[in-house]
Amino acid sequence: MSTPSTQETAESQASAGLGRDDVAGPGRDDVAGLGRDDVAHLARLARLALTDEELDHFAGQLSAVLDAVAAVGKADTGDVPPMTHAVPLTNVTREDVVTPSLPRDVVLAQAPAAEDDRFRVPQILGEEE
């Protein structure tokens, strides 16, 4: 199977640090559509802290959308290759030369928090680690 870069990014994002294979996945209880717990699980994978109201609301809406988009399964795609992109370009290269980057001060001026010429981020490791 071809592996588009978007998938790699999404999967690495989704799986980072969550041990996803150990977690009950969406739909794995063989219930059609997306339940409230499924939406909560997916939201966690996507780093979205949804509210209770949103979970209730989205579960119904997303089940309806999922039913509709599942229509792609009707197509006979036996030996049809997937299309990842409209432009058949591969390996776009350029000369490996140094070019100016954006000025550090200008970029850091737009950051939520900066310190010592760097982005300041919240603590990454918990105390128990």
Next chain:
Amino acid sequence: MTAPVNTDLTQLDAAELGRRLAAGETSSVELTRAYLDRIAAQDGVLGAYLHVDAEAALARADEVDAARAAGAELGPLAGLPVALKDVFVTEGVPTTSGSKILEGWRPPYDATVAARLKAAGTVLLGKTNMDEFAMGSSTENSAYRPTRNPWDPDRIPGGSSGGSSTAVAGGLAPWALGTDTGGSIRQPAAMTGLVGHKPTYGAVSRYGLIAFSSSLDQAGPMARTVLDAATLHEAIGGHDRCDSTSIDAPAPVLVTAVQEGARGELAGLRVGVVRELGGDGHTDGYDPGVLDRVRETVELLEGMGAEVREVSCPAFDLALPAYYLIAPSEASSNLARFEGMRFGLRVGDDGSHSLEEVMSLTREQGFGPEVKRRIVLGTYALSAGYYDAYYGQAQKVRTLITRDFTSAFDDVDVLVSPTSPTVAWPIGARVDDPLAMYAADLCTLPASLAGLPAISVPCGLSEGLPVGFQVMAPALADDRCYRVAAAVEAALDAARGSRFLDELTRRAAA
């Protein structure tokens, strides 16, 4: 109060404004002031703009006027105002993509298309409203405010480039750039009586365009006339080494095609009417008035010498489900960059929350409902165990749609259809029904998925509201879209005895 002379200027097309500038009949400052006055008077109701910097625009206009007075050699666009959808990053000018997560952000660089328009001497009036991250068909998903349709302020202006469509149709900008992922240039153009063109994927740089669905996103022009759209397209088109998906082909020559089309030179042109987009057995959800106008327009083309036949593209029936898997999947990946660390909003950074919690809280507060829905759907479609059935299968359907186009273009030169199944609907009517909202993109999605050029040109009114006629062409044959659209525009203008948007000017004056 706006002076009468200024009101007149804002109802003219860019070609005429450019002629007056070159002839010294008006100045860039006078022109810019006319639009700024009209924005001040009307945008409180219309909501076309998210950001306007009158001082900066006038200063820029003054520079261009001074250069002209000093005898500098200026290009044809010099001094003409323009509006940009807020999805294009603009150096030092606030850019939000319609989202609270980027509120107050001032990008450190210009999108390539913004830089090209700047280099051409245009004057940036402001950044236009849009559905958040371009996800929507009505501009109601803007995190800031909805945009209203100048034809009827109680109706939507289309989306996601609804700020640009209302700005141009309402005389708050002579022309504007939008972006089109599944129809976001063409559909709002149809809803407001404009010409809107989605270029061939890769024909206009995406560098500096805040990404929604990278394999589909494309920037393009929205204008009062086909000629203006072609002129603006030529100014932004062509290869860009900053965009690795940019096609390294010669810059497009489109204005010539408009001139040929406007002369009605269509003898021998083979036109295919797509059955699956409003034809027999496929009229569910289409306004009868829309289908009538499109049928009349096809007859008009026939009268100009075109050979018309019906063409069947069966895979188009699955364009909507395929699109609403591919676009949310790519979006869930693209929007991972909005995590509150390097730019934009950050929530909960008070020492009591972990990095992951801060990211989750930031995204919860910064994203609106449609963006969240699509992130969750995309995350699901890309999940291990579901990938093949959803995202993978959608990509195969994309191949089938592209094959339908390829075999259709063996027999015809262009394909035509309605741009949208309906005219503009009342604000609020579809806001809590995602599937009804998605159906607005039915006719525009196939060309998006195949990466092909497609234009919407006004073809009349239904229920007193504009109807768009869509012309699709093979990759890099954007000139065919412009040629046919120009023929339609010229024939309808001649029959009507006036420009399409003159009707809106008349109504506003009444």
